Amino acid sequence: MSFTEIERRGLVMLGCGKMGSAMLAGWLKGGLSPSAVHVTDPNPSDWLRSTDVSINADLPQTPAVALVAVKPQMMGEALPRMASYGGGATLFISVAAGTPISAFEAALGAGTRIVRAMPNTPAAVGKGITAIIGNEQAGAADLDTAEALLSAIGQVVRLQTEDQIDAVTGVSGSGPAYVFYMIDALAAAGVAEGLAPDLAMHLAKATVAGAGALAETAAETPEQLRINVTSPNGTTQAGLEVLMKEKGGLMPLMRATVAAAAARSRELKG
C-alpha cells in the first residue's frame, strides 16, 4: 500500500489527543493532504480545529488506514464504531498501551490486518521512536506502510513478538516522562545549591538535550561518554558516587521504574 492509496481512500483517526495530534502534525508536515484525514474525537483541540482535516463528519467507507489512538480504557466504547472496517480491507494501526492484537481481532474480525505500535511523545518534534508488530494477516506491505507512516514522527523498530511491547512501553513509551522528571530534579537540585530557578531549568534542559544528542550520535558508548566527563577525584566522581550506589542509586531505581510500567502494560490487557 502506498501513500497514494491513503490519499485516495483516506486515513481515519479514532481519537486525536496528545499522541494522535503528534502523529498527525508529522504527517501533515510531511505532505499528507488534510482532506485525506478523517478524525473522530469528542473534544477536538484548538490545534486540530486549526487544521483542514475532517472532524466528526462522515467517514469514508473503506479507508486505507484506521489509526486507533484512544486510551485503552475507552477502547470498549470506541472500537465498535470501527467494526465495519474489519475483515481486511482497511489496515488498522493501534498505538494504545496494553490493548493486545487479540482484542482488536475479537472486535474487528480475525481477517483484519492489524499493526500494534508503541510510539512516544518526542514524536511531536519528529524525534519519536516507535516499535511495531503485526498480526498474521498483516503482510510485509502493511508493515512497510506502518513504518512509512510512523517514520514521519521519528525512528521505527520492528519487534519479533508481541509480548516485547510491554517492556518497550516501560522503556521508550513511558521513558520521556522519566527524563522530564529528571530535568525537574536536576533543576530543583540546582536551585537548592543557590541558582535562580530560570537559570537552573535552562541548564538542566540544555544538559539533558545535549547529552541525549551526544549519546545518539557519538561513536562511544554512553558508559564511555560518562567516563569522558569524569575526572579522577573530580566533581563528577563525587556526584556519581551518590547516583551509582548499588542500593538506592539510579540503576535499581530505574529497574523498578521500568518493571512497574511494564507490569502495568501487562495488567492493561485485562
Ligand SMILES: NC(=O)C1=CN([C@@H]2O[C@H](COP(=O)(O)OP(=O)(O)OC[C@H]3O[C@@H](n4cnc5c(N)ncnc54)[C@H](OP(=O)(O)O)[C@@H]3O)[C@@H](O)[C@H]2O)C=CC1
Ligand atoms: N501519551 C503518550 O506518551 C503515549 C500514549 N500512547 C497511547 O496513545 C493512546 C492515546 O493516548 P494520549 O494521546 O496520551 O491520550 P489523550 O487522552 O490525549 O487522547 C485520546 C483522545 O481520544 C479521545 N476519545 C475518548 N473517547 C473517544 C471515543 N469514544 N472515540 C474517539 N475518541 C475518543 C479523547 O477525548 P477526551 O479527552 O474527551 O476523552 C482524547 O482526545 C493511549 O492508548 C496511550 O496508551 C502510546 C504511547 C505514548
Ligand SMILES: O=C(O)[C@@H]1CCC=N1
Ligand atoms: O502512560 C501510558 O499509559 C501511556 C503509554 C506509554 C506512555 N503513555
